[in-house]
Amino acid sequence: MALTLGRISINNSFRRAIRHMSVNSTKGQRFYSTISKEEKTSANAGGTVISERRGTVMIIGINRPEARNAVNQETAQRLTEELSAFDQDNSLNVAVIYGVGGNFCAGFDLKELSQTSGSLIMEQDVRHVPGPMGPSRMRLSKPLIAAVSGYAVAGGLELALLADMRVVEESSIMGVFCRRFGVPLIDGGTVRLPQLIGLSRALDLILTGRPVKAQEALTFGLANRVVPDGQALQEALELAEQVSAFPQLCLRADRNSAYHAVFDSSSFTQAMQYEFDNGLPVIGAEAVTGATKFSLGAGRGGTFSKSKL
Structure with missing residues (x-):
């Protein structure tokens, strides 16, 4: 309006x-x-x-x-x-x-x-x-x-x-x-x-x-x-x-990167760099823990749960 x-x-x-x-x-x-x-x-x-x-x-x-x-x-x-x-x-x-x-x-x-x-x-x-x-x-x-x-x-x-x-x-x-x-x-x-x-x-x-x-x-x-x-x-x-219920640091990093690519990025390369730079810290913060849980059997076969993994 x-x-x-x-x-x-x-x-x-x-x-x-x-x-x-x-x-x-x-x-x-x-x-x-x-x-x-x-x-x-x-x-x-x-x-x-x-x-x-x-x-x-x-x-x-x-x-x-x-x-x-x-x-x-x-x-x-x-x-x-x-x-x-x-x-x-x-x-x-x-x-x-x-x-x-x-x-x-x-x-x-x-x-x-x-x-x-x-x-x-x-x-x-x-x-x-x-x-x-x-x-x-x-x-x-x-x-x-x-x-x-x-x-x-x-x-x-x-x-x-x-x-x-x-x-x-x-x-x-x-x-x-x-x-x-x-x-x-x-x-x-x-x-x-x-x-x-x-x-x-x-x-x-x-x-x-x-x-x-x-x-x-x-x-x-x-x-x-x-x-x-x-x-x-x-x-x-x-x-x-x-x-x-999903790991939130990863979710927000991916969400923010998508918005950045659509509205703020000046080029494909810049968008890719932004994605990598903002996703990298999440690997240590959440991805390693998640991968360990997966290796122990959580989420196998693509199953989802409302509860946190």
């Missing part, structure tokens, strides 16, 4: 939130963090975003069902806080994001936008502040899975693209619905979508704004799993637990 470009001139609550956002760097990632413990406690307690910890998995819900979970400024702030907290918590391995009440997210709240009378002006430098949808510009260091039900459109589609994988219910609808209202994609839609499904298919969606059903999304690679209605969150949680 894009708004007028320029310097920030928005309401006081969101301005305070932006002052608390600081860009942090880890190997190959950039993410936002906050320092307000009071706001973080409030977010966990309820409101427009709710969160729950289940073992090593964090569950984050957009909680505006009366607006099909359209994101307003408060929700954008809360989503950024929750995902930043997840990314920095060493005891958490995977996050799941979903929408409360049957819809993933209908995009930015256009009713709120319409009431600004043109006064909502966003910072042009994307390195300095969250996106209009909140965490859409983040580069998480750990996996995020989206459980998609109902509508995931406009900025809601962009939030779904932030995830590594999307578990989509059969009746779900995805699409660039903001095409109808002259609202551009500035939460990563034109960046992530072509990389995910290819330029030709991405332009089909971006130019027409047409609805995309679950099975077509699966064919495109926009959906990773299609499940019966009402089961996306449960399936996403089971997938998150499976991913969380």
Whole structure:
């Protein structure tokens, strides 16, 4: 969801939130963090975003069902806080994001936008502040899975693209619905979508704004799993637990290398070097132990287990 470009001139609550956002760097990632413990406690307690910890998995819900979970400024702030907290918590391995009440997210709240009378002006430098949808510009260091039900459109589609994988219910609808209202994609839609499904298919969606059903999304690679209605969150949680059970240093190194190759590498050789340099430390940290367990009989025949090897 894009708004007028320029310097920030928005309401006081969101301005305070932006002052608390600081860009942090880890190997190959950039993410936002906050320092307000009071706001973080409030977010966990309820409101427009709710969160729950289940073992090593964090569950984050957009909680505006009366607006099909359209994101307003408060929700954008809360989503950024929750995902930043997840990314920095060493005891958490995977996050799941979903929408409360049957819809993933209908995009930015256009009713709120319409009431600004043109006064909502966003910072042009994307390195300095969250996106209009909140965490859409983040580069998480750990996996995020989206459980998609109902509508995931406009900025809601962009939030779904932030995830590594999307578990989509059969009746779900995805699409660039903001095409109808002259609202551009500035939460990563034109960046992530072509990389995910290819330029030709991405332009089909971006130019027409047409609805995309679950099975077509699966064919495109926009959906990773299609499940019966009402089961996306449960399936996403089971997938998150499976991913969380693997040796995490290796998993994150491979994941980060894939992102680097797609978005940051200047050449094939540079991508290969990055892969090797970041994978090499994992051999001593996890691979030797894993190989020893394999030699003793664990995981023979390609069998997988939800428990750690």
